[in-house]
Amino acid sequence: MCKSLPMGELGKLLANVRSKNFNLVVIGLGRIGLPLAVSFALAGIKTIGVDVNEELVKLVNEGKAPFYEEGLDEALKNVISNGYLIAIKGFNNIIIQGDVFIVTVGTPLTEDVYPDYTQLVSVLKSLARTEVRGKMIIIKSTVAPGTLENVVRPLLETSGLKAGIDFGLAVVPERIVEGKALYEIKMLPEIVGGINEISSQIAAELFKHLNPGKKIIITKPIVAELAKLFTNVYRYVNFALANEFALIAEQYGADAREIIRVANEDYPRGGIPMPGFTGGPCLSKDGYYLLQKNIFPEFIMMAWRVNEYLPQYVANKVIEAIRKLGLNIYSTTIGVLGLAYKKDIDDVRYSPAKKLVNYLERLGIKVLVHDPYVKGTTPLEHVLASSQVLIIAVNHSQFTNLENVINNHQNILLVYDVWGIINREKLRSNVKYLALGAPYE
Amino acid sequence: MCKSLPMGELGKLLANVRSKNFNLVVIGLGRIGLPLAVSFALAGIKTIGVDVNEELVKLVNEGKAPFYEEGLDEALKNVISNGYLIAIKGFNNIIIQGDVFIVTVGTPLTEDVYPDYTQLVSVLKSLARTEVRGKMIIIKSTVAPGTLENVVRPLLETSGLKAGIDFGLAVVPERIVEGKALYEIKMLPEIVGGINEISSQIAAELFKHLNPGKKIIITKPIVAELAKLFTNVYRYVNFALANEFALIAEQYGADAREIIRVANEDYPRGGIPMPGFTGGPCLSKDGYYLLQKNIFPEFIMMAWRVNEYLPQYVANKVIEAIRKLGLNIYSTTIGVLGLAYKKDIDDVRYSPAKKLVNYLERLGIKVLVHDPYVKGTTPLEHVLASSQVLIIAVNHSQFTNLENVINNHQNILLVYDVWGIINREKLRSNVKYLALGAPYE
Numbered sequence: 116m117c118k119s120l121p122m123g124e125l126g127k128l129l130a131n132v133r134s135k136n137f138n139l140v141v142i143g144l145g146r147i148g149l150p151l152a153v154s155f156a157l158a159g160i161k162t163i164g165v166d167v168n169e170e171l172v173k174l175v176n177e178g179k180a181p182f183y184e185e186g187l188d189e190a191l192k193n194v195i196s197n198g199y200l201i202a203i204k205g206f207n208n209i210i211i212q213g214d215v216f217i218v219t220v221g222t223p224l225t226e227d228v229y230p231d232y233t234q235l236v237s238v239l240k241s242l243a244r245t246e247v248r249g250k251m252i253i254i255k256s257t258v259a260p261g262t263l264e265n266v267v268r269p270l271l272e273t274s275g276l277k278a279g280i281d282f283g284l285a286v287v288p289e290r291i292v293e294g295k296a297l298y299e300i301k302m303l304p305e306i307v308g309g310i311n312e313i314s315s316q317i318a319a320e321l322f323k324h325l326n327p328g329k330k331i332i333i334t335k336p337i338v339a340e341l342a343k344l345f346t347n348v349y350r351y352v353n354f355a356l357a358n359e360f361a362l363i364a365e366q367y368g369a370d371a372r373e374i375i376r377v378a379n380e381d382y383p384r385g386g387i388p389m390p391g392f393t394g395g396p397c398l399s400k401d402g403y404y405l406l407q408k409n410i411f412p413e414f415i416m417m418a419w420r421v422n423e424y425l426p427q428y429v430a431n432k433v434i435e436a437i438r439k440l441g442l443n444i445y446s447t448t449i450g451v452l453g454l455a456y457k458k459d460i461d462d463v464r465y466s467p468a469k470k471l472v473n474y475l476e477r478l479g480i481k482v483l484v485h486d487p488y489v490k491g492t493t494p495l496e497h498v499l500a501s502s503q504v505l506i507i508a509v510n511h512s513q514f515t516n517l518e519n520v521i522n523n524h525q526n527i528l529l530v531y532d533v534w535g536i537i538n539r540e541k542l543r544s545n546v547k548y549l550a551l552g553a554p555y556e
Numbered sequence: 557m558c559k560s561l562p563m564g565e566l567g568k569l570l571a572n573v574r575s576k577n578f579n580l581v582v583i584g585l586g587r588i589g590l591p592l593a594v595s596f597a598l599a600g601i602k603t604i605g606v607d608v609n610e611e612l613v614k615l616v617n618e619g620k621a622p623f624y625e626e627g628l629d630e631a632l633k634n635v636i637s638n639g640y641l642i643a644i645k646g647f648n649n650i651i652i653q654g655d656v657f658i659v660t661v662g663t664p665l666t667e668d669v670y671p672d673y674t675q676l677v678s679v680l681k682s683l684a685r686t687e688v689r690g691k692m693i694i695i696k697s698t699v700a701p702g703t704l705e706n707v708v709r710p711l712l713e714t715s716g717l718k719a720g721i722d723f724g725l726a727v728v729p730e731r732i733v734e735g736k737a738l739y740e741i742k743m744l745p746e747i748v749g750g751i752n753e754i755s756s757q758i759a760a761e762l763f764k765h766l767n768p769g770k771k772i773i774i775t776k777p778i779v780a781e782l783a784k785l786f787t788n789v790y791r792y793v794n795f796a797l798a799n800e801f802a803l804i805a806e807q808y809g810a811d812a813r814e815i816i817r818v819a820n821e822d823y824p825r826g827g828i829p830m831p832g833f834t835g836g837p838c839l840s841k842d843g844y845y846l847l848q849k850n851i852f853p854e855f856i857m858m859a860w861r862v863n864e865y866l867p868q869y870v871a872n873k874v875i876e877a878i879r880k881l882g883l884n885i886y887s888t889t890i891g892v893l894g895l896a897y898k899k900d901i902d903d904v905r906y907s908p909a910k911k912l913v914n915y916l917e918r919l920g921i922k923v924l925v926h927d928p929y930v931k932g933t934t935p936l937e938h939v940l941a942s943s944q945v946l947i948i949a950v951n952h953s954q955f956t957n958l959e960n961v962i963n964n965h966q967n968i969l970l971v972y973d974v975w976g977i978i979n980r981e982k983l984r985s986n987v988k989y990l991a992l993g994a995p996y997e
Contacts, residue, residue, distance in 0.1 A: 417858050
């Protein structure tokens with residue numbers, strides 16, 4: 116307690132942040148951290164990116180984006196060459212130059228489907244050992260409700276310093292969509308849950324550098340934590356419901372996409388989403404962060420069950436259809452188009468398409484996968500030339516207007532379209548076409 | 557089969573409908589049927605309304621609306637006095653004058669929570685006995701998917717006539733919101749699921765009389781049936797999710813409404829609804845119509861469980877709070893404001909507020925209920941003067957800005973606000989305030 120500094124220390128940091136007279140440290144250079152570090156560097160802030168992955172740090176310092184993100188390659192080259200961004204491996208002496216720290220390390224689920232805070236805890240322990248007096252720490256990693264107060268704060272206070280007095284502390288959840296990270300980092304409102312007022316003010320000033328017109332919503336940490344999780348669970352449950360509608364429509368020999376279009380058309384209480392594979396590192400796992408104190412876990416579990424079951428459902432429908440064509444499934448090659456967890460990105464974490472491929476392969480079925488965004492997958496032409504069956508597993512832009520290409524490959528006898536992006540009218544009449552949520556005639 | 561008429565018979569009806577040279581019969585003068593009959597009569601169509609309820613028929617013929625619906629009273633007087641609408645009890649000879657029949661009878665749930673088609677079947681049998689050759693029959697009652705093909709059609713064809721040839725047949729689901737029926741009957745798109753093309757055309761021409769600019773979506777009966785159910789289940793599940801969020805927020809001592817506001821504010825993937833009682837004859841029951849062939853009934857059941865449990869949850873929270881105030885619950889009077897199933901209407905069918913009242917009363921607790929829309933409830937002033945506890949159970953417009961009125965009644969010690977419409981800052985400091993989804997401090 117006696118170590119407490121006057122509020123003036125953080126007041127000084129606030130002034131320095133406002134006048135861009137500070138150094139930023141972004142911890143974790145993954146799909147959240149790297150675009151964020153690049154965005155701040157682009158905004159003229161001296162930024163240090165930290166990661167434990169040596170190969171990644173090397174790539175970043177060479178100005179090479181380690182994953183696909185619209186505009187990232189060029190922006191990264193730019194900020195590396197003008198010196199506004201440097202990447203370092205792990206915590207080293209350079210860290211001491213940091214005034215504001217943003218933590219973006221991954222918080223995946225363990226095998227027990229519990230939140231895995233290993234990386235977060237390790238980073239916080241390192242920060243506590245560093246001199247954080249007069250500095251600001253911002254958590255962007257997705258965390259369970261109450262984590263800022265119950266985990267982050269006590270860990271950092273093992274330093275003997277007090278959050279909100281000796282150092283600033285806030286949770287500012289990340290809500291961007293992968294693929295549009297640079298755009299959304301600039302444009303999305305930022306929810307700032309500071310441990311106290313000065314902490315919120317510093318975080319607010321920081322994020323305004325990304326865009327002076329950026330909306331900053333200042334609230335309590337618990338509200339910021341829950342707002343992020345509610346948003347993702349809301350989306351995940353709605354996609355699960357759309358998928359359930361697809362399965363129901365199939366039972367009635369009706370086309371779910373047509374039904375949903377009709378239901379939504381000019382209707383003030385419409386807005387039902389379309390069915391399709393739903394997954395990825397945010398939507399798939401965020402519900403689990405709410406299960407700790409949840410009275411009705413079945414609701415979130417049910418959405419999870421519907422969405423996660425879908426790849427298996429598609430696989431079984433395809434196998435059934437292959438049998439109906441009189442083919443032996445073990446003499447058949449299935450080409451899968453798309454491996455990422457969603458449209459126009461290269462991220463395969465928690466990907467339903469990958470789950471589909473794994474399931475088919477474990478059954479001993481020959482599968483060829485093409486994804487234009489995912490390195491190491493089979494070229495499209497090879498997949499098309501070698502498969503009797505094609506599954507459109509991701510609605511990448513490249514997979515629209517594939518009808519003619521499919522028609523030109525006489526070897527293709529069956530198309531299963533998870534996304535309803537193929538126009539069946541344009542397909543050869545001897546190609547059997549099935550789609551998720553559409554009748555199996 | 558030999559009885560089949562040339563298509564010309566229905567073609568003639570189509571021409572007559574187009575030129576307003578026909579009589580309309582609306583069967584069922586409830587909350588759907590009566591506003592619909594009045595709307596057609598207002599549009600200058602000679603309309604006969606049929607109902608089994610003698611009292612209701614009498615009221616209608618006197619130009620008195622038997623329930624509240626914005627603008628209905630005046631419109632009804634108008635069309636009764638100019639003769640465009642008459643009401644009759646049951647099927648009688650006047651029926652023969654009808655050219656187009658719209659069936660709007662109720663399809664509630666039985667005690668077994670199965671669809672109850674008693675009224676629908678009775679009406680269809682009567683119609684089959686009538687001469688329906690060259691006539692058009694439209695089903696507006698909510699029905700399970702496949703009902704037009706598997707129930708309505710075979711029942712009507714017991715007449716020996718063929719649907720689509722001898723008579724027209726379509727399902728045109730009702731999607732209006734109670735309270736705004738007259739406006740929405742004019743403005744909403746109409747989903748027309750005709751048994752064949754001529755049936756759809758006739759129905760389309762009919763509904764265009766309500767508003768020449770009305771959007772008509774022509775589709776298959778199964779699509780029309782499912783579109784209506786998907787819409788209501790989508791809404792019902794989303795409200796259940798909002799209610800689950802409220803319960804989760806309470807566990808964390810956070811305010812669900814604040815979290816949801818923060819999450820939605822200027823966020824492109826927002827739209828989370830606010831928590832509150834969810835019920836009524838459409839939302840509560842429509843999910844059950846989808847359970848017949850449903851692979852995952854748990855999803856709809858779970859939404860149902862959350863929404864239907866809520867009144868009991870509120871009752872238990874109120875009882876707990878009364879105990880904490882040191883009062884005996886059996887010496888306490890609970891005033892409940894609102895009994896309708898939603899805002900600004902008088903319909904109490906499937907009402908969560910009613911469920912709350914029933915639950916409290918069955919526990920032997922004294923309850924006084926005021927609802928400005930529901931006849932026979934206790935006057936507001938009496939409820940306020942006699943209650944120690946107030947529950948705002950419905951967010952009627954009349955219940956906003958109640959703070960001063962509550963403050964003036966020193967007897968009121970506790971307010972439970974299901975809708976978060978009371979500003980706690982404006983309440984006397986010795987009134988304990990609780991709200992659904994808000995911390996219990």
